[in-house]
Amino acid sequence: MNIERFIEARKALVLSQMELAEGICTQATLSRFENNGQVPNLKILIKLCNRLNLPLGELFPKVGVKYTEATEKMNKAEFFLITSEYDQASDLLRSIALSEIEENSLALRFHYLNGFVMIAQQISVTDILFTFDQILLADDRAETEIFRLLAYTGIGMVYSREMDPDKAEFYFSRVLESIYAYPIQTTEDIWRVLNIVFQSGTFFSQIDEIELSNALLSYAVSICSDNHVTYYLARAAIQLAKNAIIQGKPQQEVLELIHDARAYSKINKNTIALKELAQLESAILSGNPATE
Structure with missing residues (x-):
């Protein structure tokens, strides 16, 4: 005020x-x-x-047009993050003036979105860690918790990208201590919890903790089912298919997972996922499956 x-x-x-x-x-x-x-x-x-x-x-200046525009842009950017359209998300975030954001939770949301987009765009480690520090050093309030968990997830993703699995696992383990108990109350909560659970499942697959990865990805699928959300179903199913390949599961079982993921991707018009699935299916049928 x-x-x-x-x-x-x-x-x-x-x-x-x-x-x-x-x-x-x-x-x-x-x-x-x-x-x-x-x-x-x-x-x-x-x-x-x-x-x-x-x-x-x-x-109440933050109820004005700038606040409304910033919120709307972040809504769109968060959706682009979900669908892996990182350049579009980046363009929206660059059009937001952080200095004009007065609401604490909105600023935290900006840093979280910016950090995840920076990871996808291969920005330098120090810049990404600085972005997530804006969240971790914020006042400890109720609305801070989910963004803190997202920051830990993002930092884990950075260290995983930099081939430092021990540091990455430290941060992902911090997330797992809390995420199962986090109360999902809004649509935004669903998206963010799914982001955390999916990224954690992907990481544990990368370090060959397949059982834990499958448990996390199955949890993501159950969240989608319980809340009638489809956007992470395709991504979870793709990673479950990759896990099945790592485990040496029968070809038919892997193909069924791929077909499920394709159906979810078509519903959401996720062209990036559809392209990845086509490549994965081709590799399976040719007898040369690749999980990366």
């Missing part, structure tokens, strides 16, 4: 706190508002603003 704007309006009319408060509230109530940020109830605040000829909306 822009309390400074309120104080400026009072001083412009040459009113003391006592004069402004008269007949509306106590001077102490007004003092606590101006000096300590303790907001009075809405009825009192409206009366005070009316006496100052100050529109109430001027005290």
Whole structure:
């Protein structure tokens, strides 16, 4: 809330706190508002603003167009992240001025999205870690928890990319301590938990912890099923197919997983996944399966 704007309006009319408060509230109530940020109830605040000829909306600048535009752009960027369309996500994020974001959770969301896009675009390790540090060093609030888990996941992905599995496993293990118990309450929660679970499942496959990987990927599938979300079904099914190849499962079992993943990809019009599946199926049928 822009309390400074309120104080400026009072001083412009040459009113003391006592004069402004008269007949509306106590001077102490007004003092606590101006000096300590303790907001009075809405009825009192409206009366005070009316006496100052100050529109109430001027005290809430983040409800304006810039906030709405930033939120909408991040919604689209997060969807592009889910569908692996990283360049489109990057373009949207670059069009957002971080300095104009006042909401704490929105800033954390920006850093999380930016960090994951930077991983996909092979940006330098130090730049990515600095981005995730903006989350890890933020105040410990309720809305911080999911973004902190995403930051740990992203850092694990970076170390995995840099061929340092021990460091990567340290961060993914931190995630696994909490993610199963994290309460899923919103659609955004579903997307973010699925992102964490999927990336963790992929990592543990890379270090040949196939049983753990399959458990995580199956958990991702169950989340999708329980919440009627399909966007991660294809990616989870693709990785389950790769795991089946590593385990030496029969060709027919692997192909069934590929066919399931293709169906999910078609529903979501995920052309990137469809291309990967075509290559994987061709390799299976030619007797030269590749999981990377």
